[in-house]
Amino acid sequence: MYLADRSAPSPEATPSPEDKQTAPDGRRLRARAVGPAVLALGTVSLITDVSSEMVTAVLPLYLIAGLGLSPLGFGALDGLYNGVSALVQLTGGHLADRVRNHKLIAGIGYGLSALCKPLLLFAHSLGPISVILALERTGKGLRTAPRDAMISLSTPADAQGRAFGVHRAMDTTGALLGPLAAFLVLSVAVDGYDAVFGVSACVAVLGVVMLMLFVPSGGVEAPPRPAGDRGATARPDPVRLRDAAALLRLPRLRALALCAVLLGLTTVSDAFVYLLLQRRTGIGDQWFPLLPLGTAAVFLLLAVPAGSLADRIGRRTVFLTGHGLLLAGYGLLLWAPDWPPLPYLVLALHGMFYAATDGVLPAAVAATVPGRLRATGLAVVGTGQALARFGCSLAFGGAWSLWGTGPALAAAAAGLLCCAAVAGFVLRPEASGGAPADPPADAPVLPDPKPVRPPV
Template sequence: MYLADRSAPSPADTGAPPDRGSLRTPAVTSAVLALGTVSLITDVSSEMVTAVLPLYLIAGLGLSPLGFGALDGLYNGVSALVQLTGGHLADRVRNHKLIAGIGYGLSALCKPLLLLAHSLGPISVILALERTGKGLRTAPRDAMISLSTPAELQGRAFGVHRAMDTTGALLGPLAAFLVLSVAVDGYDAVFGVSACVAVLGVVVLVLFVPSGGGAAVPPLPSGGGAARPDPVRLREATALLRLPRLRALALCAVLLGLTTVSDAFVYLLLQRRTGIGEQWFPLLPIGTAAVFLLLAVPAGALADRIGRRTVFLTGHALLLAGYGLLLWAPGWPPLPYLVLALHGMFYAATDGVLPAAVAATVPGRLRATGLALVGTGQALARFGCSLAFGAAWSLWGTGPALAAAAAGLLCCAAVAGVVLRPAAPADSPVLPGLGSDLNSDSDPDPDPKPVRPPV
């Protein structure tokens, strides 16, 4: 399904017989719930660190805004580059859970290392390794979600997963706040508790996520009688960018990512604008997470119903309104609540909608690779935005830097609105090894047999 589509193809459109059992199909599969639980636990661990990291680096280690922008960009840029590797490996070995598990495990191993690092160099290396784990797991995890869910419920499924993931993002800063308030060595205590929680997430993944992740991609046959499908080749992965719809999604993700200010910078700007005490700083992400949690599922379901383009662009309009409040609103007492609410609404309208749209444009056997291509482009763009915003803050100050980001976001959103217009039902290109049906979840074999997602 393209970002501008309003619904998935109906059985009448695809020629498939109606499935009477689909009337009783659950909106969310067990694989999605299990993966959501893993993400919830892992996000508690990650957000405990993320919540205290800006103050720890700037106030504790004396890092400049430009230095923090570079480190924050590295933090996300490494993850972006590794996403391509994780997505391609997952498709090549046809074991999404294995690659995702390696990623979760690597991130968990990095958390206790923060207890040993008290200077910028080692911390940078550890954060890069932790983001490597995130990059490995992101595309295989999203591929498992999409392949275990009927096409017409993709937005809702990603919304449920993002809601569970955001529950962890809400609990993580709260846990960090509580640990800081009772522990003597506050930052080390936060890092230690975070490591223990990360290990729990890996255990849940191993024990409760189905070995196939619920994916509709059939495993490689082990017997000698059946023909073994050709493994996914790198040429097929690069050929995905020849798909017009995927190119459009990737272009818009990059353009909008270039003007999306890092969450950490938003919270630092809000703290400086309103004078919030440093002891309350770890609680700021909770405001964003709470709104995201409440609206992620409704926003995903709304995108399935009225069109993903509308919801996606509306989310960026809400983010632009938040930038405007930070720039020009008077010092109202409710200003922090308004900015955090708009920030959370932005994520609810975009974070699950984009992968749901990408998943519907890519064949099932290359699902993780397609998700990784768009995710990598978006993350690299945000890496560039972190560097540019940190430099602009250091050179011009917070006001001009944010004004430039807001102007860029307005222009890029206008371009995205044009690029993501509903596509005419023109003939799609047939790429070697991909087949002609770009919305098919089946493998492009000479005599393909459609594989229906489990219900």
Template sequence: MYLTDRSAPVQAGTDRRRRRGPAPKVAPVVLALGAVSLITDVSSEMVTAVLPLYLVTTLGFSPLGFGTLDGVYNGVSALVQLTGGHLADRVRGHKLLAGLGYGLSALCKPLLLFAGSLGTFGTVLALDRTGKGLRTAPRDAMISLSTPAGNEGRAFGVHRAMDTTGAMLGPLAAFLILRAAADGYDAVFGVSACVAALGVVVLVLFVPGGQQGTGRRQGPHVEEAGLTYEPEGTGAADARDGKPPVNVREVLALLRLPRLRALAGCAALLGLTTVSDAFVYLLLQRRAGVGEEWFTLLPLGTAVVFLLLAVPVGALADRVGRRTVFLTGHVGLLSAYALLLWAPHAPLLAPVVLALHGTFYAATDGVLPAALAGLVPEHLRASGLAIVGTSQALARFCCSLAFGAAWTAWGDGPALAGSAVGLLCCAAVAGVVLRPTGGTR
């Protein structure tokens, strides 16, 4: 009876798809959001590239002080992601929430010109990361909802590749500005503010509004948890138009999904031992003897590798399984830690570590949200992404604080050794917890 009732709509949908031709593997909204992320990342990475050296050498912050700021930079967005994801689902305003997030971050960039103490820097960075927290889940939800089933890894790979192009251009721009301008750091912060404003303009003009869905059925874990969702155009979907689309109880019900709990738990566990990018570059600068004038180019190495691998690794994850690729990325990060610890004077230390660092991001940054596509109903997609993203970001916040304190107390070597041992243990646990079950990959 179930199949008989559904056969006509399915046939009609199939006929429509045949007339239109096959759906593109990468939707136009993904490319538009990729352009926004590219521009915004030019702005963000200009600041990120100079901030560690500026705070530690120019303002004289200790590793603990810098670790606190770095923790704020990574942790505040985690506290806001749940709010951003829930509001985007509740008002069906993914573009609206993403725009507010991008706009808030753009407004914070010129405030860096007036920050000269730990407190003021912490406040400005907290506001900037609040913007990131608001925009991340709605943006990723738009990517997921506009992508055909089975191609999520490729779509997120394309977006992350465009995003990483900005991450590659940002440090290069900062390097050139520092060499050309008398007040180099102020010039970097000022130009960054202008570029961030351009990103907001592109979002408003070129990213379509509304909440797009693929209309695909959800996986067995979703149905078991009682979170089924009818595609747009059915009676169930139409009935929801007169009600608030999402309430807090529905969001909390997502925690009954076993695979979502496993992903969130493992993302947090691995995040506890993932040393932040800024610390990796500081370690590399000290152990490889990189001159301060070249420091801003270190993120460029990570970005180039990420850019080259994001799309092929995302497509590979669609084929061989996202768990395998995700865990392999952490093995690459562990290898980078080992080289920093035991081969500090190797002639090729810097390029090899940066290559492994970029590979880690290519294998994890887009693969994790892609893994959620078949687990979370479409009307709760932003909330589900926010739950996993929040767990990971909060864990990295704790890692930054702990790593900065350990560096201050015992030195960079013991701090990194502890992180390496912890990452090895956490990756082993995640490999067991995320083992494939019931057709998941």
């Protein structure tokens, strides 16, 4: 089966006439521009990521150098930071589909994350910081699936990769500016960390205001009933939990969820990558907040081209290539000599990994899930991936404490190689005459058991 789904666009994502243009030979071509909803959501994500990445850029150094946290303790906290949002993603996705208002649930998530930023000013021990980070990640978990659902529902099916690439590029612009802002604040403020947390809170509030003012309400309407149907004015059936569970009966979605989990189990978190790079190359503490800039810059440059390439040649190829690039980055950290270009090469490979995977996976998921359950389907795969990365953070932190950095990273690299091979097999193209393909993305997951009488 293909990671890419090139089925016809679903009704809720069909382009309007003004979204098309005519080729010289008379053929109708879809315009390459993305819709205003994608741009508005990208702007909100850009602002929010400036706020989040300001905190993320200084957090590893603050916890380990400032509070004296051990690598194992940081691994547990980093796992909590990602694991909480994973568990909440299912709730956010299901609620968004159930109330048919994706913007409402996303707004609650953005608001909760913004509320937690100023609380960091009053937390100076591990316990309170853990609680605040868990609440902040709860907000992220609530907003992620509804936001991605709004992107997919406003985009034609054959342009999903490009739309997610545009959004991720704008999101990554915030990830690029956030560490830079943290670096500037640390360089001029007396109480550097508190100043970073305060500025981050103000920027987060601006993101919520932008969401409320400029993002159109997102949801999916029930399909129109045939003319003359007595139930034409009836309310559509609500989304139930068993509808969400039935999504895993789709073979393609099961394959995507399995591969996301396997690869997430061997994906070392960004914070550990930057700590490893600092120790490997001797980068000074004052330059540490700038390390994410390298990843973000490459991600920004390549997110849209990688998404467009995935739409053309297949998402499976691009997705697996991204993990191959990550494996190359691990190899450089392990075995490359100490030469000046090493930090730049590792950060470049790290950014290429994200460009080839971060938007491609939800684009592939969106092509397999019905519109009325789009947020739930995205949350199922996203939750599996994030929980796997939570486990990886715990395992890598423990391995670092017990074995040291080299053996721990070597084990992660060996695991990534094995899991990528399994993912390549699971997502392999079907031979002709193989199993039937999944139904189109707009088909119902649970078929109606009653026979349908043809119209007279």
